[in-house]
Amino acid sequence: MVPTNYYVILSAILFGLGVFAFIFKRNVITIFMSIELMLNAVNLAFVAFSQALGKLDGQVFVLFVIVVAAAEAAVGLGIIILIARNRQTLNVERVDLLKL
Amino acid sequence: MLEYLWIVPLLPLLGSAVNGLFGAKWPNKIVNLAAIGSTGLSFLGALEAVREFFDYFAQNHQAFHKPFFTWIAAGNFRAGFDLQMDQLTVVMVLVVTGVGWLIHIYATGYMAHEGGYYRFFSYLNLFMFFMLILVLAANYVLLFVGWEGVGLSSYLLIGFYFLKKSAADAGKKAFIVNRIGDFGFMLGMFLLFKTFGTLDFVQLFARADPWPAETMGHLGTFTIACLLLFMGACGKSAQLPLYVWLPDAMEGPTPVSALIHAATMVTAGVYVVARSHILFAHSETAMLAVAIIGCATAFFAATIGLVQTDIKKVLAYSTVSQLGYMFLACGVGAFSAGIFHLMTHAFFKALLFLAAGSVIHAMGGEQDMNRMGGLSKKIRWTYLTMLTATLAIAGFPPFAGFFSKDSILLSAFQNEYGGRKVGYTLYAFGLATALLTAFYMFRLIFLAFKGKPRYDEHKVHVHESTKSMLVPLVILAVLSTVGGWLAAPAFLPGGTDYFTRFLQPVFGGVEVGGTEIEAHSLEITLAIVAVITALAGWAFAYWMYIRQRGRADELAKSLKPAYTTLLNKYYVDELYAAVVVRPLLWISTNVLWKTADVAGIDGAVNGIAEGATTIGDGVRHVQSGNTRSYAVWVVVGAIVIIAVILFWPATGKPVLGLVH
Numbered sequence: 001m002v003p004t005n006y007y008v009i010l011s012a013i014l015f016g017l018g019v020f021a022f023i024f025k026r027n028v029i030t031i032f033m034s035i036e037l038m039l040n041a042v043n044l045a046f047v048a049f050s051q052a053l054g055k056l057d058g059q060v061f062v063l064f065v066i067v068v069a070a071a072e073a074a075v076g077l078g079i080i081i082l083i084a085r086n087r088q089t090l091n092v093e094r095v096d097l098l099k100l
Numbered sequence: 101m102l103e104y105l106w107i108v109p110l111l112p113l114l115g116s117a118v119n120g121l122f123g124a125k126w127p128n129k130i131v132n133l134a135a136i137g138s139t140g141l142s143f144l145g146a147l148e149a150v151r152e153f154f155d156y157f158a159q160n161h162q163a164f165h166k167p168f169f170t171w172i173a174a175g176n177f178r179a180g181f182d183l184q185m186d187q188l189t190v191v192m193v194l195v196v197t198g199v200g201w202l203i204h205i206y207a208t209g210y211m212a213h214e215g216g217y218y219r220f221f222s223y224l225n226l227f228m229f230f231m232l233i234l235v236l237a238a239n240y241v242l243l244f245v246g247w248e249g250v251g252l253s254s255y256l257l258i259g260f261y262f263l264k265k266s267a268a269d270a271g272k273k274a275f276i277v278n279r280i281g282d283f284g285f286m287l288g289m290f291l292l293f294k295t296f297g298t299l300d301f302v303q304l305f306a307r308a309d310p311w312p313a314e315t316m317g318h319l320g321t322f323t324i325a326c327l328l329l330f331m332g333a334c335g336k337s338a339q340l341p342l343y344v345w346l347p348d349a350m351e352g353p354t355p356v357s358a359l360i361h362a363a364t365m366v367t368a369g370v371y372v373v374a375r376s377h378i379l380f381a382h383s384e385t386a387m388l389a390v391a392i393i394g395c396a397t398a399f400f401a402a403t404i405g406l407v408q409t410d411i412k413k414v415l416a417y418s419t420v421s422q423l424g425y426m427f428l429a430c431g432v433g434a435f436s437a438g439i440f441h442l443m444t445h446a447f448f449k450a451l452l453f454l455a456a457g458s459v460i461h462a463m464g465g466e467q468d469m470n471r472m473g474g475l476s477k478k479i480r481w482t483y484l485t486m487l488t489a490t491l492a493i494a495g496f497p498p499f500a501g502f503f504s505k506d507s508i509l510l511s512a513f514q515n516e517y518g519g520r521k522v523g524y525t526l527y528a529f530g531l532a533t534a535l536l537t538a539f540y541m542f543r544l545i546f547l548a549f550k551g552k553p554r555y556d557e558h559k560v561h562v563h564e565s566t567k568s569m570l571v572p573l574v575i576l577a578v579l580s581t582v583g584g585w586l587a588a589p590a591f592l593p594g595g596t597d598y599f600t601r602f603l604q605p606v607f608g609g610v611e612v613g614g615t616e617i618e619a620h621s622l623e624i625t626l627a628i629v630a631v632i633t634a635l636a637g638w639a640f641a642y643w644m645y646i647r648q649r650g651r652a653d654e655l656a657k658s659l660k661p662a663y664t665t666l667l668n669k670y671y672v673d674e675l676y677a678a679v680v681v682r683p684l685l686w687i688s689t690n691v692l693w694k695t696a697d698v699a700g701i702d703g704a705v706n707g708i709a710e711g712a713t714t715i716g717d718g719v720r721h722v723q724s725g726n727t728r729s730y731a732v733w734v735v736v737g738a739i740v741i742i743a744v745i746l747f748w749p750a751t752g753k754p755v756l757g758l759v760h
Binding site for chain 2: 019022023026031092093095096097
């Protein structure tokens with residue numbers, strides 16, 4: 001039996017990597033993937049706690065998160081395709097039309 | 101009709117509404133029909149109500165009182181739409197509707213060629229409505245509704261020619277000066293309600309009656325309440341020191357001057373004092389104040405009237421002066437004499453104004469008496485009726501003014517408040533005023549109607565007025581002649597002073613002069629003195645303006661300081677401007693406007709707005725448009741929240757609303 005701590009630490013590491021990539025990457029698709037990474041890090045934590053506490057709540061949450069992530073992927077990819085078409089780039093630093 | 105008394109005031113309101121809403125597109129004839137019809141029906145209704153009231157009174161021996169609906173009910177305070185009728189109301193209602201109706205008829209002729217014809221009659225009918233509410237009201241609150249309403253109508257009608265700046269200003273002046281008096285009136289009402297718990301006339305007077313009277317110099321409830329009510333009366337009835345609006349009110353059309361600023365509205369103050377006579381009788385101080393102010397105003401205004409050259413201004417000051425007489429009568433306890441003078445004054449002063457209007461009409465708008473003269477032959481009817489009114493106001497027997505003025509002077513002579521000497525002084529000033537009255541009225545007659553024409557006879561085509569104007573003149577002339585016989589004193593054959601007896605049920609308990617005067621010799625002596633005084637006034641005017649023309653100018657030159665002072669109305673307007681208006685304007689401009697409003701209120705509002713802008717200016721740089729910087733902010737926010745939860749759980753709870 002793997003202790004719950006290990007799962008949580010792994011989850012934190014994955015989440016930290018996601019945050020790191022979210023902040024420092026410029027490619028939209030990479031940023032998008034880092035969000036997915038964070039979501040899945042959280043999923044991992046949920047499942048671990050669910051196992052540790054012997055409750056199903058965490059697993060139900062995971063299913064919700066997966067559904068939301070799927071929907072978000074659909075919308076997000078749509079947005080990315082439009083950005084690519086209009087700006088001929090995927091670099092977020094050049095997508096700054098809302099700047100004051 | 102008595103059961104449906106509300107119809108009497110409602111009819112003019114309907115006339116006003118109909119003319120005001122639809123009159124703009126109607127020809128004058130239909131406007132006339134609505135205006136004269138509604139007031140005429142109101143007059144007939146009032147007559148019928150009065151007839152029924154006499155039957156009612158014969159059976160019940162008390163005032164008729166009927167609540168129609170509750171208007172305000174709050175706690176133990178109730179103000180209802182209650183109308184009442186007693187002998188005092190009878191006099192007022194008949195004067196208001198009767199004289200008002202005649203003046204309406206006159207106005208159809210006078211205003212025929214003026215613009216805004218329907219507007220004029222709408223306002224005039226509105227005035228009739230409020231005036232009837234005022235005199236029929238059975239409590240102070242409803243009376244105050246009428247009181248303010250007539251003030252509003254007065255304002256609207258003074259400023260009828262609103263494109264003329266002087267007319268618009270005069271309207272505002274009337275409104276503002278009246279507001280000062282109304283302030284006192286309201287305070288008086290509050291004090292009465294606080295003390296007696298009701299403002300209903302019947303209950304209030306019944307509760308007040310058993311209270312002990314307050315002696316001279318004692319500032320008790322009655323004295324203060326009465327002085328406050330009298331302050332309101334001073335504003336409405338143009339007494340010192342609030343009389344200044346009435347002469348300016350002559351900017352309105354002449355029928356308005358006749359109806360509102362001579363016959364009816366300005367007498368509302370006298371009516372209120374007479375209506376509150378039980379309260380006033382409880383305070384010697386208030387009575388003396390009323391008498392002194394009335395007497396002083398009578399004399400003061402008469403002196404100004406001596407030198408005015410505008411025909412309407414002379415009559416305006418004469419009105420102020422005669423109103424002073426009425427207050428003098430009330431102040432010495434002769435309420436019925438005051439009300440009697442109110443009635444006769446309504447007849448002859450309305451007539452004087454209407455006749456003056458006829459003169460102005462004939463002269464094509466000229467009001468300066470220095471540019472008239474010799475009109476008596478050209479406008480015979482106007483001249484004769486005006487002469488009747490002049491004889492009446494000057495106090496020649498057997499015209500109306502003689503009887504009313506005589507009974508006032510007699511009561512002043514017998515005044516008990518403040519001692520005999522006060523009474524003699526009041527009488528002396530009253531008599532002097534009578535002399536001045538006779539003088540300035542005959543001066544008016546001689547200047548306008550006698551002598552040689554002083555206008556360009558080729559340019560001004562003098563013409564007699566139309567029938568619709570002359571008929572009311574003649575009716576009022578008859579009333580000015582016979583109206584006084586109602587109160588013919590007992591020493592004359594057939595005289596029983598019917599009027600005082602008639603008002604006995606209202607004033608009976610407090611009348612000082614009373615009906616039964618022991619010694620007729622005093623009365624006869626005083627009457628003879630009064631007639632001699634009036635003759636002296638006439639003779640003086642005759643000597644100065646007919647016999648030795650130019651003597652008036654010489655006199656004016658030799659008494660130049662006095663003459664200029666009078667011509668400038670004692671500089672009262674200038675004094676008020678310096679003492680009240682200009683400081684008020686200065687405070688309004690510098691303190692209220694520039695300091696409180698601009699710097700304080702606007703400053704606070706603008707300051708908050710500017711602060712928000714400044715903060716926004718600084719914070720807007722956060723919105724860089726750069727998605728990654730947003731991402732950083734999200735992460736930083738998340739870290740802060742987590743840090744709070746981890747390290748300061750106690751703070752985190754209330755600040756972030758977290759539940760552990």
